[in-house]
Amino acid sequence: MNCRGIICLLASTLLCTACKLPGGVTDRPPQTAEPEPPLLGTRGAEQTGAGQNENSDLANIPSSDQQASASKSKMPEGANQRIYIAEAIVISPQRDGQIVPSSTQVQSTASWQNLLFMDIRKQWKIHDRLTFAFSDRFNLRSEADLPVFNHEDVINNFREGFLSWEPLDRTYFDLGRINVKSGAALGFNPTDFFKTRAVQDPLTADPSALREDRFGALMLEMQYIGEGRALTVALAPALLRPGPIYTDTSLPSFNPSINCTNANDRLLIKGSMNLGPDFSPELLFYREGSESKIGANLTRGLGQRVVAYAEWAGGERSSLIDEALRFGRQTGTLPLTAPSVIPDDPSVRFQNDVAIGASLTASTKMTFNLEYHFHQAGFSGQDWSNWFNAGRGQTGSSPIAQELWYIREYAQDQQEPLAMHSTFLRADWPHAFVRNLELTGFINTDLHDGSSLLQVSANYNFSNSWSASAQVGANLGSKRSDFGSLPQTSNVLFEVTRYF
Amino acid sequence: MNKTMSHLILAVLVLMFVSSSAQTAKAPGEGPTALEVLQAADRVRNPAQPFKTTLALAEYVSGKERDRTSLIVYARQDPSSLQFNNLVRYAEPRRDAGKMVLFKGVNLWFYDPASEASVRISPQQRLLGQASEGDVLAVNLSRDYAARIIGEETLQDADRENRDCWHLDMAATTPDAVYSRIEYWVERSTYRPIKGKFYSDSGRLLKIAYYHKYQQQLGSFRPMETILIDGVNDKLATIIDNSDYLFQDIPEAWFQRDYLPRLRPE
Numbered sequence: 001m002n003c004r005g006i007i008c009l010l011a012s013t014l015l016c017t018a019c020k021l022p023g024g025v026t027d028r029p030p031q032t033a034e035p036e037p038p039l040l041g042t043r044g045a046e047q048t049g050a051g052q053n054e055n056s057d058l059a060n061i062p063s064s065d066q067q068a069s070a071s072k073s074k075m076p077e078g079a080n081q082r083i084y085i086a087e088a089i090v091i092s093p094q095r096d097g098q099i100v101p102s103s104t105q106v107q108s109t110a111s112w113q114n115l116l117f118m119d120i121r122k123q124w125k126i127h128d129r130l131t132f133a134f135s136d137r138f139n140l141r142s143e144a145d146l147p148v149f150n151h152e153d154v155i156n157n158f159r160e161g162f163l164s165w166e167p168l169d170r171t172y173f174d175l176g177r178i179n180v181k182s183g184a185a186l187g188f189n190p191t192d193f194f195k196t197r198a199v200q201d202p203l204t205a206d207p208s209a210l211r212e213d214r215f216g217a218l219m220l221e222m223q224y225i226g227e228g229r230a231l232t233v234a235l236a237p238a239l240l241r242p243g244p245i246y247t248d249t250s251l252p253s254f255n256p257s258i259n260c261t262n263a264n265d266r267l268l269i270k271g272s273m274n275l276g277p278d279f280s281p282e283l284l285f286y287r288e289g290s291e292s293k294i295g296a297n298l299t300r301g302l303g304q305r306v307v308a309y310a311e312w313a314g315g316e317r318s319s320l321i322d323e324a325l326r327f328g329r330q331t332g333t334l335p336l337t338a339p340s341v342i343p344d345d346p347s348v349r350f351q352n353d354v355a356i357g358a359s360l361t362a363s364t365k366m367t368f369n370l371e372y373h374f375h376q377a378g379f380s381g382q383d384w385s386n387w388f389n390a391g392r393g394q395t396g397s398s399p400i401a402q403e404l405w406y407i408r409e410y411a412q413d414q415q416e417p418l419a420m421h422s423t424f425l426r427a428d429w430p431h432a433f434v435r436n437l438e439l440t441g442f443i444n445t446d447l448h449d450g451s452s453l454l455q456v457s458a459n460y461n462f463s464n465s466w467s468a469s470a471q472v473g474a475n476l477g478s479k480r481s482d483f484g485s486l487p488q489t490s491n492v493l494f495e496v497t498r499y500f
Numbered sequence: 501m502n503k504t505m506s507h508l509i510l511a512v513l514v515l516m517f518v519s520s521s522a523q524t525a526k527a528p529g530e531g532p533t534a535l536e537v538l539q540a541a542d543r544v545r546n547p548a549q550p551f552k553t554t555l556a557l558a559e560y561v562s563g564k565e566r567d568r569t570s571l572i573v574y575a576r577q578d579p580s581s582l583q584f585n586n587l588v589r590y591a592e593p594r595r596d597a598g599k600m601v602l603f604k605g606v607n608l609w610f611y612d613p614a615s616e617a618s619v620r621i622s623p624q625q626r627l628l629g630q631a632s633e634g635d636v637l638a639v640n641l642s643r644d645y646a647a648r649i650i651g652e653e654t655l656q657d658a659d660r661e662n663r664d665c666w667h668l669d670m671a672a673t674t675p676d677a678v679y680s681r682i683e684y685w686v687e688r689s690t691y692r693p694i695k696g697k698f699y700s701d702s703g704r705l706l707k708i709a710y711y712h713k714y715q716q717q718l719g720s721f722r723p724m725e726t727i728l729i730d731g732v733n734d735k736l737a738t739i740i741d742n743s744d745y746l747f748q749d750i751p752e753a754w755f756q757r758d759y760l761p762r763l764r765p766e
Contacts, residue, residue: 054655054685054695057708060734061658061727062560080765082597082614121598121613125765170753172762181617211615223758227751230758272758278606280756299620301606304675307620361624464568464593499594 081122088115088203088495092488099479100391102487103402104145107409108201108248109487113143115203121160129167135160135179137213143248151253157200158256160216170225177256179216180234182270182284183311183355184297187424187444188373188417190313190353191295193268193286194236195415197260201248203493204471206442206455207424210415217261228274236266244331245406245413264289272297284313291315308358319345320377320418324410325403334403341400342386351376353416357424366429378411378420379482381448388480419446419482436461451477451484457493469495531688534647537666540691541684545711546584546638547718550576550750554591555636556741563737568592574763575638576750581605583676584638585755589763600763603637604755605676611760618757623676635709635728636740644677645670647684655685657694658710658727663687665694679706692721698731705731717745 090113102109117139124132137157146152162176179198183189187207198214219236243259246252265288272282284295293315300308317323321344328334357371379387387404394401411418426442441456457471471493477484532540552574559567570592575584586603590596598613601621608625611618641647651667665685672680683697696709707730711723722745730736753759 054653057695057729057734058656058658058660058710060708060729060737061710062563062737062739080598082594084595123598123765131765170751170759170762179616181615183617184620186619208615211617212612223762225753225756225758225762227753228756230756232758274756301608301620301622303622305622305624307622309620359622361622363624365625367622367625461593461595464595467595497595 080124081120083118083120083122083500084497085116085118085500086495086497088117088493089113090115090203090491090493092491094487095475095479095489097479098487099388099485100404101394101396101401103396103398103405105247105397105402107405107487108145110144110146110248113248114141116140126163129165131164133160133162133164135216145249152249152251154253155201155251156254157213157215159214162216172221172223172225174221174223175219177216177218177261178221178234179214180219180221180232180268181211182268182282182295182297184299184309185311185355185357185371185373186369186426187357187371187442188353188355188375188422190311190355191282191284191297192415193284193288193293193295193313194234194261194266197263197413199415200246200257200260201251204455204457205453205473206440206457215257215261217266218258219266228280229272231271232268234266234268236262238263238265242327242331244333245409247409286313286315291317302358305361306358309356311355312352314350314352316348316350317377318348319383320375320379320411320416321383321407322346323377324407327410328403328406334406335399338399338403341403342383342390353377364429365431366427369424369426371424373417373419373422373424375417375420375422378416379418379448380420384448384482388485419448421447423447446477446482449477449481449484451475451481453483465499467497467499469493469497471495531649531666534649534666534668535642537649537686537691538642538645538647538668538670538684541686541693542640542642544690544692544720544722546575546577546640547720547747548577549718549747550574551638551718552744552746552748552750553742554744556743557636558739558741560737560739562735569596571636573636573638574748574750574754576752576755577638577640578604578752581643583640583643585752586637587750587754587760587763588636600760602755602757602760609757609760611757613761616761618760620757635707635726635738639678641670641682641684644672644674645682646673652688653685655695658712658725663694664689690721693723707731717742718747 092111094109094111117137119137121135126132136159139155139157141153141155142148158177160177160179162174162178164172164174166172180194181192183192189195194217195214199210202210202213217236218239219234221232221234223230223232239262240259242263243257267287268284270282270284272280274280278300282297286293286295293313295313298310302308321342325334325340325344329336329338352374353376354374355371357369359367359369361367391401391404408418423445424442427440429439431437432439438459439456443452443454445452453473454476455471455473457469459467459469461467472490474490475483475486475488479485552572555571555573557569557571558565569590572589572591574587577584583605588601588603590599600611602609606623608621608623609618610621647668647670649666650669652664653667654662654664657663665687668684668686670682670684679698680701681699681703684693685695686692687694692714693711695711698706698709700706707728710727713724714721715724717724724742726740728738728740
């Protein structure tokens, strides 16, 4: 072999190497008839006809006729609004043989419910520095335990309505009914202080959905957003005496439930600051009536797939049982002189709430969130034992059963877990199996007894305007457990939505 | 001996000069480096000044449109990293109107106006369907990839016009890079990107992009349309139309979680 032959051999060997992609997949067949491109040189590149092969990709471009027949895009008017009408039916099979029979006076035991509702969220720009936001849901409903043509058939949920003024760049004053939300976790948000008493008769137990459908509080909010830092102050005055916990048969029709959101003077101060690369903690101070709490939120990315987060709040309070019974007596649901049917600890001490977790996104785009929740004021093992022992053998109409279930309704109204220790696992899979199908599921487990709330839902977008969803939930566990003692064994929901 | 020694020193000095010149200067007639080509192509795609643009993404299957998404993108170059920070607001479909995604390096936040909550997401959680954030965001490829010129080729652009191009082979140098490897064709006379091929970590061809319909926008000729062809199923294509380019005062303070609910209505 002469010198020219050796050079050609070396060049062709190197050329084959260059045609391989990192994973060893051949990009395209070697082009024997065309000049060889230089391999490593960044200069003096030679003119080649390699583009001939590249031009074959052009055949896959939609033709101009096809593009012309498609609707030409224009910025839709609805960029600042979301309006939809939905029809939903929920079926909830009831459990037989509960250890503590359900009390219809304080909780929902309807076996089915039908809702037709219109939901609107819209923002108007009144002036360069003045906007108005509005959020409302108007419901027509019927359910198993409601008489036909009752005022309970029409329920309006006025969630938000506030003016926002920006007198200086990124300095805001908001006035009106406002939803202030905080927290990094998904299943339980200890620092979301304004969540209490803000959700009525929810369609689902999914914490993410509960955040969407809650009332704001009447308040003045001030916020400054600087470079890498933000400070928010929210003041919500007490305007009415606290109202009772509403059940599904006593919901106000058009009353905006100010007695739920503005029953105590409330102050929230929260601030965040960039203290380093990917280190921007948020600190919170909250005062309601005479009780104060402090809290913190922190998130951190761990590579391309994982986000870790932690949320903590702490403050002086009594136990959940004591708070619930005092509130029941104060609002008249429980007799003022009713004794505590289970031992409750009235002592006030510093108690912690923690949610710590991480999200992981798989290559299939499925995202998992796993969280541990600690709620120090929640039920201990002894509390559970007392709760079941006190209620055994009672009837649903007995004052003892009413008081026992009231404690649990209070926890739900406050949106705080009943369990002291629990885990939360959520999975979300957009475009699962087929395009536009999203599967979501979560399981919330009480670590004391292993009982769980399981919910799986599927949502399919037929078009940009229509979607349908189905949801199945189950309260799993023995009859002497947190979720296994609930009146509903399961629930099934079907919903069709039309967006405008 | 002295003469020999002085010749030797002179020869060493000449060699040193020649070798250092070879490293730092271009010989007459040599073209730009791969990095210079890529930086110039980046400047063609995105201005250095903060700007806003509207994107309409239309997805096609076998030439028939099946889906449409509209986004408003606010972009600003980070002065320290020279990479772009992006704030993306969904305008269409209606069910997603008002949702926002903040991209600031590895800090990604998703804001849903329905829950009024901002959730931190991982870079792996892409929310734009067929197109990924790398296709719709302002990105300086020269910050995330090491490029080399592997040839000069004549290929047809999306309008079937012949273009004399540099063929660049680019390998990701940061974990923030959306693709592991990119092949990129940049027109020699204008530095306009004409075509790109994007590969996964395993070397699989993910998508092919064509940049065309260049128009004078924000002080330079910029591609007003990008055509993406799926690398696995060539019946799938996405066409991204740019419109309403506008220089806008976009402060750095916009690129944080707390600002997301504050982005004013258009």
